[in-house]
Amino acid sequence: MGCGTGKVLPSQNGNENEEKSKRDVSVLQSLVAFAMERDHHEESKKNVSGFFSTKSRRVPAGQTSFRFEKQQEKSGDTYKDKFDARVSSRYRIKALIGRGSFSRVVRAEHRTSRRPFAIKLMEVETPQAREVCAAELAVLRRVHHANVVRLVEVFQCPRRVYVVLELATGGDLLDRVLSRGHYTERDAAQALRMVLAGVGYLHSLAITHRDLKPENLLYYHPGVDSRLLVTDFGLATFGGAETSGRNPSAQSGDINGTSSTWSLRTTCGTPEYMAPELVLRKPYSCAVDMWAVGVIAYIILSGAVPFEDDTQTQLYRSILRGKYGFRGNPWPSVSNPAKDFIRALLESDPGRRLRAEQASRHPWILTAAAGSSARNLHRSISRNLRHRASRNSSRCHSRTTNSAADVRSIAERPAGTLAW
Template identity: 65%
Template sequence: MGCGNSKVQPEASRKGYVSVVQSLVAFSKVRGDDEPSKQREKRRGLWFSVSLDNSRLASNWQAQLRQGCRRDEAERYKDKFEPRVTARYDIKALIGRGGFSRVVRVEHRATRQPFAIKMMEVEAQEGREVCASELAVLRRVSHGNVIQLIEVFQFPQRVYMVLELATGGELLDRVVSRGHFTERDATQALQMALAGVGYLHDLGITHRDLKPENLLYYHPGPDSRLLVTDFGLATFAATPEVSKPDGSDSGGGTKGDRSWSLRTTCGTPEYMAPEVLLRKPYSCAVDMWSLGVIAYIVLSGSMPFEEDNRARLFRCIVRGKYSFHGNPWQSVSNLAKDFILRLLVLDPAARLTAAQAVRHPWVVTMAASSSMRNLHRSISQNLRQRASRSSSRCPSSAASSGDANAAGWVGKRKSRSSTGAEQLD
């Protein structure tokens, strides 16, 4: 894996896996005066619940400072918001920013209910395309495990999407903060992720950027539902007959149709399926590959495919080269490994579908026959080691990533150009 966790070829993710694991060791320096400001902003007290008291105090102080800065930034963005929007919603804080968008936390003035508003710039053609693509998906979905669009305000220069506000943190945040994590806990999270992804696939929607950062808990409580978020790269599947002459996606497909064929090369490299990297026509099966990678990470704190160089990373992926060596794999059940093996299959036709994956014995029984050993220590150790390696290879990676946002809504570029996949040749 190279420095950072950038997308290929839509713009780099605003919070990659590298920056997630770096937060495990970020407070080894309480004084962060020599750190880039963006790196300091990405720290979260949630990760340091077992830290020393001085680290906890520093975390609280920085959290308050960060919250104040975001409120100040939100005040600046208020001027850009249309009066029709601010008449209904009170702007509270900036959550994140992207190439074409700004995301703010708001409260409905009448009900005081919190939401997120994604403001998208649509003057440029590329911004209009991104917005139209995302709206097409969000307007179709209504499921408990998929982020919900509440309403839309459309103007000539900007579009405002009012969304559910997910405040429970990312999937890996929850894994690390619990202090206790077993295979049963993993199956509970994966059941919800599979329910959301299966619903999308039934609608003919392929997400194309599934990763732990895009799986968010709705609230901090233990009974929170897990939401599939961030549809910046999602698309309706296209059959070969309706694909555009330039090979890009044109949308189409019908419910229950499994002959979908997409062609655009995009996504986050570590989670991209082999057929995407090889520039073959692909289907919603690419999402299932990504879920296999996610399951591997959730159970171990490490990546199945990891190389210093992107070309070598791509070669490992297209060869399906990974193993179950090291901690905590000796303590993980064979059923859990079988679940991953059936998702990380090179042949997409042989890969489990979402409907099949949710019926896998490991998921159905919620790991009833598995060891209830606490995997938390091994997972955390692997995350720390990975953070240390990543920092030594690319110390500026965190600074190059944009500010993450609690709702997971960061704007994406939808470039149709080619990717680094040609390095495989």
């Protein structure tokens, strides 16, 4: 339920004839933009799932991340702020649960039904804020699906818009993985089936999410039978809908490999989940969401990420190379169909990447991993998450100290000298 603060188009290189120079300059601009917007690292949280928190989100210049407050809500706590009378007469405001540069999210309770809801307060005093609000509402008003967060009602005021949403109380996808003492491939496949249902629905409406990650996949309630919701449409947009199936004859990196509406160019999202075409600042489609689903599948089956490096520049290089492996625990215990599912999504050529409908029909998803091992993966996943959180904490200081120097080093390189 987050909010980006704008959709900023990348600067364009006017020299259309020098394709190599254009590619290198685009990559350079992307690296510098993301590096300059790097959040100041805070001390790693004790909760091992904190490494995959929204703090890691990077967005283009002019955008900031949306941070959820993971804190205990005390009985009787109320969020102190002035609310429009129409809102306060219908809802009892409880506590702040998230904040962004233009918005805040509070937990609320309907005064009559006593049902809990989330209310997003969006400040719309500036043109940029109004644009962000309009874009997000355009998406929320269009969607209605069991696996997509639902818009309940909207209260519009001159300087603020109140957006009432259904409240997901079951924690995010990774929280659920960690909280269970027993976690198998079947559990992962069932979760991904719901993710694919929501993402496929969005794509059918020509909506590209652009920031899919475990933190934006929330369970509606804590029960084992809870539905999983796709949330946070702060970076979502209309466009990039694919109108044909996979094209095996498509050339690697050729954006004409599929018959699509290639209208998306804004570079945004969280780096660890960004598809190669996003890193390269190429025109892209909703296939970027499917790459992110592949990264999510890798994480919830292992507790690790497929692409990881010490610096953002090295991370982007790893993504562009597309090289990852299934080494270490628990991968020897993970079935080949599960690995095949991940490979089909982490396909560098977007034209060969599975679409949501095709991914939902993959044998591993279709059978809910019925033929897979029932071995408990929880211990290995938790160990890997703790190890990664510890590494992140030790690297925190050096990353912050060297950030400005890294940016200057990249920015001072002549165009065409960025070696991969």
